[in-house]
Amino acid sequence: MPLPVPSPKTDVPRDAVAQEIELMLFDDRVRWIAVEFESSGATGDFFRVTPWTTDPTGG
Amino acid sequence: MTSLGRFRSSLIAISLTALTGCATERLSGDQLARVAKDWALGIRASQIIPVYPLTEDLQPGDVFLVQTPVEEQERIYLEKGFLPLENMAARLHPRGYGEFYRGWPAIVDGELAPPRPWQFPTADGSADFARAPLAAFPTYNFSVSRSGGFSLALPVQSVPVGLNLLDTASANGTITLKDAYTYGLPARVLHDVVRIWSLGSRDYLKQFVSVVPAAGDKSPRKDFYLRVVNRVYLVKTVDVTLFANRASAADASAGVPGKVDLLNIGNGTEAAKRFDEVNKVLARASGPKADNAAVADETAGAPPIAAGGSVRVAMATSRSVSLVESFARPLVIGYLATDYRILPDGELDAPVSVLPMLEGRQQSHGVAVRYTGCDADCGRLSVWLGDKANVKTLTRWLEQQPTPVAIADLLTGDHADMRSRAVAELLDQ
Numbered sequence: 001m002p003l004p005v006p007s008p009k010t011d012v013p014r015d016a017v018a019q020e021i022e023l024m025l026f027d028d029r030v031r032w033i034a035v036e037f038e039s040s041g042a043t044g045d046f047f048r049v050t051p052w053t054t055d056p057t058g059g
Numbered sequence: 060m061t062s063l064g065r066f067r068s069s070l071i072a073i074s075l076t077a078l079t080g081c082a083t084e085r086l087s088g089d090q091l092a093r094v095a096k097d098w099a100l101g102i103r104a105s106q107i108i109p110v111y112p113l114t115e116d117l118q119p120g121d122v123f124l125v126q127t128p129v130e131e132q133e134r135i136y137l138e139k140g141f142l143p144l145e146n147m148a149a150r151l152h153p154r155g156y157g158e159f160y161r162g163w164p165a166i167v168d169g170e171l172a173p174p175r176p177w178q179f180p181t182a183d184g185s186a187d188f189a190r191a192p193l194a195a196f197p198t199y200n201f202s203v204s205r206s207g208g209f210s211l212a213l214p215v216q217s218v219p220v221g222l223n224l225l226d227t228a229s230a231n232g233t234i235t236l237k238d239a240y241t242y243g244l245p246a247r248v249l250h251d252v253v254r255i256w257s258l259g260s261r262d263y264l265k266q267f268v269s270v271v272p273a274a275g276d277k278s279p280r281k282d283f284y285l286r287v288v289n290r291v292y293l294v295k296t297v298d299v300t301l302f303a304n305r306a307s308a309a310d311a312s313a314g315v316p317g318k319v320d321l322l323n324i325g326n327g328t329e330a331a332k333r334f335d336e337v338n339k340v341l342a343r344a345s346g347p348k349a350d351n352a353a354v355a356d357e358t359a360g361a362p363p364i365a366a367g368g369s370v371r372v373a374m375a376t377s378r379s380v381s382l383v384e385s386f387a388r389p390l391v392i393g394y395l396a397t398d399y400r401i402l403p404d405g406e407l408d409a410p411v412s413v414l415p416m417l418e419g420r421q422q423s424h425g426v427a428v429r430y431t432g433c434d435a436d437c438g439r440l441s442v443w444l445g446d447k448a449n450v451k452t453l454t455r456w457l458e459q460q461p462t463p464v465a466i467a468d469l470l471t472g473d474h475a476d477m478r479s480r481a482v483a484e485l486l487d488q
Binding site for chain 2: 050
């Protein structure tokens, strides 16, 4: 049974975004990844990282 | 019948036969494409995927091979309004109707699974969908214009017939899909059947490996999918009503009564006879079966309502005409389905619902989870995954777990126990 596609991740610190993208791209079904600013706190900025298997822009 | 009556009958026959025929012949390739798209746009509004041309031969369990990239499918769907169902790979015969429709009269599995008991319930082969699950569609409004082509054209005969009966240059109208039915199976039931079929069809499916563009090639990756139909929608009767915007110049032709005038119920008892005459002509134009019905009805004196596919006039006034078109048996006008991407070894990927994908309503996968950081085990696995062979090893290991998760979720999600087991079994052994 194929593995599920990676889940979207919330509260990803700025310095962990690159690693999270790299991990998501281990799955070759993931073709787009959205990085969305979530919040800014005392410890820095946090992002939501969302993998997509189809073009989320619909284009 | 008086000589004037015979003259009028002949006139109607000649006019309608010619007009029903040439309405199609006049359509150019672009117009035909437009016909397909406009019909499909109406059906799509009901949240189902249109079928064009309409067919009776589509049912849950039908498997189609789709060779078009997802983005290309979206483009085609938006441009043409429908997706051609061209490469049928298999027709599966899933069981589960009896359970899914528990308590529903006469729905069973096997040879008499839907739609057979409704299609051919009696010895004479006449269809009876009275016990099939009902569906209903909204009424669609449209306008037609001879000068600008049909701004909404439909794969039914009624629109060109009505337009010509009205003898008008433009008209507005409504179309009602009546006697609509639906049946299907849960995608979960079909999932098991598709899996079993795919296991026995590995050699066939292996041919359809993804085509990955070379470095620098910006064309999209070409994946192959199996599209599995899980629900269909059928329609038996189409009502079309046209309202003339303005009369054409033909109304003023010397010595020739306007066609609408012939049908005008304001003309008293003559109107009923003219209705009969028009319907006889339409029945003859509908095919041999209809023709026989028409001949039989001539002797009986009743208006012909053909047993086969037919168009008949239901109502007409000086500025409007209503037609009823019935198909010989209900035809599938739309469906719902799930897609399975074919993986390199002939295995199938997780199912994806087709309609949201085609409409650009793609969903990311799974519920969002909170990033838990990269602990020591995550760090070790990250370094180890630098070797591409280890990615495959970890993937195989995860696939064997009772609750498999994606690599990204394993490393930075709430799966500390599984992470430590992965390290122990794969790195520390």
